[in-house]
Amino acid sequence: MNIQFKKGVLELCVLSLLYENEKYGYELTSILLEKINISDGTIYPLLRRLKQDGYVNTYIRESSEGPARKYYQLTELGKKTQIKLKEQWLDFIQSVDDIIKGGSC
Amino acid sequence: MNIQFKKGVLELCVLSLLYENEKYGYELTSILLEKINISDGTIYPLLRRLKQDGYVNTYIRESSEGPARKYYQLTELGKKTQIKLKEQWLDFIQSVDDIIKGGSC
């Protein structure tokens, strides 16, 4: 998978995964590692950014099967941002599609 | 348009635009500025990279309406790469789609 493709969409992916259900960091990293091969060293700094920007709230909950988990839940701002980013993303891939469709077919 | 979305797809876009017809740099920048708001300061370094990697050949042709134009034409390697990148891109946006479709709907 091309490395550069991943740049930038990640924020939208995380916000989308959090949209319906809050999740903890390791859970997010597992999903994103499987689907788009993103490493946890990428996710944790992003999650900190999302909190700093007011897109998520966090809390810690103990787990009986390992270390405590840090849960992330979307704020209203986070939800609005997800919707906006999603629209922008869909517009963007449509524009890219127009460009690349002229090519090899 | 979200800045970060653009990262990495640009190479595919340029290769795609060159797939059928050779084009000169300013022509490419005009198209990409209009469609995905990419500035020429981004394109020219990329074109140099593409040449260095053997994806394009270049030649200069005089123009009667302004400065000489530098044309870029895809090599066989460039064509193969366009096809490969396009597949990777389509796979990638499919994976992203799976992730974001779970969200806001």
Add this chain to the structure above:
DNA sequence: ATGTAGTACCTTACATAATAAGGTAGTGAA
């Protein structure tokens, strides 16, 4: 008791590539 695997979090140094903002120079029209 000790080691290993899995869970769960985090940090740092590095590479890449897009952006903004600049520059040079040719042509043609006001």
Add this chain to the structure above:
DNA sequence: TTCACTACCTTATTATGTAAGGTACTACAT
């Protein structure tokens, strides 16, 4: 002769993903 447009290029900055490391808890097997 100044302006607008064409056409190319460069530099410093910023953002963000990667690789590679680290800490620490639980459970299970040796």
